[in-house]
Each structure stands twice: as C-alpha cells, then as structure tokens.
Amino acid sequence: MRARYRRILRFAARYIVQTWWFELVLPRFGLARFAARGRTARLTRIAQRFHVLAVDLGGLMIKVGQYLSSRLDILPPEITKELAGLQDEVPPVPFDAIQRLAEAELGVPLERAYASFDPTPLAAASLGQAHRARLAPIDAADMGYDEAVVKVQRPGIETIVAVDLKALRRVAGWLSRVRFVANHVDLPSLVEEFAVTSLQEIDYLQEANNAEQFAAAFAGDPRVAAPEVVWERTTRRVLTLADVTAIKINDREALLAAGIDPKAVAKQFAAVMFDQLFRDGFFHADPHPGNIFVTPVERVADAAGAGAWAPDAASPASSAGPRASAGSPSSTDWRLTFIDFGMMGEVPDGLRRGLQQLLLAVAARDGKRLVDSIRGVGILLPSADTEELERAMSALFARFGGMGLAELQQVDERELRSFAIEFGETMRALPFQLPENFLLVIRSMSLTSGLCSSLDPEFNMWDAVEPYANQLLRDERGNFVQALGKEALSYAGTVARLPQRLDALADRVEEGRLVAHSPRIERRLAKLERTAGRIVSAVVFVGLFIGGILLRLDEPVWGVALIVVSAIPLLHAVFGGVFGRRGPR
Secondary structure, three states: OHHHHHHHHHHHHHHHHHHHHHHHHHHHOOOHHHHHHOHHHHHHHHHHHHHHHHHHHOOHHHHHHHHHHOOOOOOOHHHHHHHOOOOOOOOOOOHHHHHHHHHHHHOOOHHHHEEEEOOOOOEEOOOEEEEEEEEOHHHHHHHOOOEEEEEEEOOOHHHHHHHHHHHHHHHHHHHHOOHHHHHHOOHHHHHHHHHHHHHHHOOHHHHHHHHHHHHHHOOOOOOEEOOOEOHHHOOOOEEEEEOOOOEEOOOHHHHHHOOOOHHHHHHHHHHHHHHHHHHHOEEEOOOOHHHEEEEEEEEEEOOOOOEEEEEOOOOOHHHHHHHHHOOOHHHEEEEEEEOOOOOEEEOOHHHHHHHHHHHHHHHHOOHHHHHHHHHHHOOEOOOOOOHHHHHHHHHHHHHHOOOOHHHHOOOOHHHHHHHHHHHHHHHHOOOEOOOOOHHHHHHHHHHHHHHHHHHOOOOOHHHHHHHHHHHHHHHHHHHHHHHHHHHHHHHHHHHHHHHHHHHHHHHHHHOOOOOOOOHHHHHHHHHHHHHHHHHHHHHHHHHHHHHHHHHHOOOHHHHHHHHHHOHHHHHHHHHHHHHOOOOOO
16 A cells, blocks of 8 residues: 555646646746747647556546546646547456455345345446346345345555545645645545545445435436335445346347337437436436446336336347337337436526526527636635636637537637637646536536537537426526516605604604714724824834934934834834724624
C-alpha cells in the first residue's frame, strides 16, 4: 500500500512540475510561443500515461480517470478525449478469494447459501465482481424466483480506496496552493465529493437501499424496471439481486431481432433519465450500456380479458431473435431495466429549480438567460465576468443550436475544432464552483447523450428537451398566476389596514412622539466618528513628531519632549479602532 501511495504521488508531482514549468515559468521569460508549440502532444502524453497507470493500479484510479473525462470545464480536450475510453474492466479475482470473502460475510458456506454458484464471473470491475447463482430452495420460495446475480467486493478494496483517497487529498492540497487552479476550482471540495461517492459505492447495503428507492420512484411505470433485492443474502460486501439480464441497450442487432426500434429506445431512455433528474431528484449517475437492459415483455390477457404485463422468457439477447421472428413486432413490447445502483445522485429542491431554469434557457436558445441560470445554480462565482461567456453561448446557439449528432458530423471539422478550442478556453478562464452532486448530473447527462446518439445517429437532444421545457413553461405560468393571486390578496389586506395606520401615524406626529430608529445608520455613524478621531490623532502625531525633530537641533529638551508626547496620539491612531468598538454590532 505504501508503494501504491508513493507511485500515485510521484506521478502527480512529476506532471504538476512539468505543467508548472511549461505553462507558468517559460511564458514569464518570453518563451510562451515555445511552450505552446508542443502543448497538444504533451497533454496527450500525460493522459496516455495516466491511462496506463489507472489500468495497472485499478481501484479508484479508473474511477478518477472516468471522473476527469467529464470535466470539460476545467481540462483541455486532449486529456478528456484520451480518458473518455477508460473502461472499468480489470482481471477477475481468483474464485477462492471471492469464496472466502463471501462465506465470511454471509456466515455460511456458499453451497448452503445458494443452490449453485458459478465460479466464472459474469463481470469484473475495479471495486467488485458479479457471479450468477441460484437461490437456495427456501429463499426461492420466498422470492418467487431462483435465478440471481451476486456481487462480491474485491478482497482488500476498502484499504485500496483509503490509500487512493489519501493520495488524492494530498495532490489536491498541492494544487490548491496554485493561485490559477484555486481561482477556478475548489479541488479539495471536489475530492471530498468524489470520496463520498466512492465510499457509498463500496457499501452494498447502500446500493441495495438505492435499488429499492429507484424501484419505488417508478412503481407502476411500465417503461422501467429494477432488480429485486434478496435481503437474506445481502451484507455490506455481498449483494444478491434477481437476475434481470436481457438485451444490452446498445446491442442494435439484438434489438432489431426482437422487433424493437433502437430509435424508440433512445427516445424513451432520454425521457426516463429526464424524469429522474427533473421530476424525482434521484437519478442513476452511471447509465453506461452495461448498466441498462432492454427487456421484451408480452401483453398477457387474464381471464377477464384485461391486459397484464409479464416478462418474455426469451428476453435475453441470445434467444430474442428466433422468438421475435415468429410474430410481428407489434405483438411484443419492452421496458428499460436498470442495474448497478452504487453511483446515484440526489438533486436538492433548490438545485432542481435552478436546473429547470437552465433547461428553459437551453430550449429557448437564449445565451444570456443560460448564463444567468448557470450563475443562479451556483456554478459561477459571483465575481465572474460573464460577458465573454454570454458571447460564446450566443455564438454556440446561433451556429450549432438545434443540431443533432448527425448534423454536427456534416460541419467542417476545422470549424468545429476551432470553435471547441475557443469555447473551451472561455470556459476554463472562468471561476467555477460546482454545487454538490453537480458532477454526477454532468456525468449522467453526458452518458445519456452518448448512448442515445449510438442508438440513433439522428438523435437530437434539443428535441428530447422540448417536451420538458414546454411542461416547465406551463408550470411556471401556473405558479406565476398563483403567486400573483397571493400577492394581490396581500396588497388588498395592506390597503384595507392603511387608513387606520395613517390615522395612528398622524396622531403621533401631532403629539411629537414620532421617533425613527436605524441601528445600521447609528453603527456606521459611530464607526465614522471613531475613524475621524483616529485621523485627527494621526495628524497631531505627525505634527508633534516633525516639530520635535526640527526643535531638537536648537532646543534638545523640548524636542525630545515633543517626540515622546507624540507617542500618545500615535497609540490612539493605531489602536483606537481596536479598543473603541463597544455596543452591539
């Protein structure tokens, strides 16, 4: 663990010093052009070497790379592009180590806990790995099914996470002493937010609760499903869930074979993600293709003839094709099944209202309103000069507003690259301070956009936003009318009481009992009086001191006396503001 810690710090120190030398030192000696000449290759090399380090170390380093790849606001595109392909895939842990950990957690041998347990992992990631299993008969009778997926934490991962977070905090402390970095981003706060998310991700009890909360939010919604938790076989380091494996959302061939239109999947997926973000305030922050399945379902007629929904037994991709070919596409329907709830985000009411305003600004293609809403959300510090950002946003909407991915691909690459560089420089020059959980919002929406575009090259996020913007506008008008009514009632009450209050005021004026109190003005006047007194003392000190120096040549005794006496007004001028503060503040 010490070697791991030192390796992370050595990597960070090396490239921090290199960046400091090229970006700060050389420009001060007139070598800015020389430093800029190899910047692209230098940044790409740093990102590539971090990629190698992350894959080699595993643990949180892969998560850090994925986290950094979404930071388009503070990192240049050369780095974010290189890290975008970093996958959370590592070699699996030997089964005997997994078995020992699982048995220690569950308190019984695996053969007693489950009817069967596949030693070959279904998936292996940096924090844990998943295995297929069959529930023991008693558990299967309670749950109503026997196929399950068991997530088991990688042995020793808690120690690795603690070491990685310690190293990240140290690096953030170094960078926070660099004025340019500190003015643009609060790195220690970002590391702490990342730490909270990471620690929650290795607590499987938290993930189980998240799964149930997510399922409750979409209860009765035929579009969405989530796996049921088998609590009897779940601990902080072992998580047992119903096996809901089906067609991976980005498997276009399997979707088409099952009679499912990928374009419809993209549209519905975007709508579900927007519901989580803008309606529920509780959203899946890691919606990559491995965490979402498309599950075909059949409409089954019950005895009364009413429609009911039931999973299709042939829903996995391996058998979806043959079954789909037997019937028309209209005979089946489907739903989105989410898994892996370790990384979830919550949007407080205040932030959600701010995001809604931001959404309205995007839908209206209004650059100034967008910047105002960004500031309202708390992303920009109050001191930020947003004139350049407003100009950049207006240019963005004017040139690329409303374009989908397919249309953007038709734009001249040089124009797109030039605009991206200029826009990125404008963004990175501003002092950003992201609110809590906002990085998860960015990550979630970025993955959503990318996944929808892979399903439908003509997918347009602007069109997906439109229905929500329209609904928000309707809600906003309704709220405005309601607020206007309340305000009118308040004014009516004030007007009704006004004659009586005017009579009382006139009586007090006639009787000479009208007194105005302003504590703030009184405090300021007192402060001004103290300041004026100190200024007078300073003037008296200067006069006595200079007079003493001049008089000392002819009248040494009087000269020294004046210099000594001048110390009295000097003390008052210096310390009068400290000892003169009395009374309430």
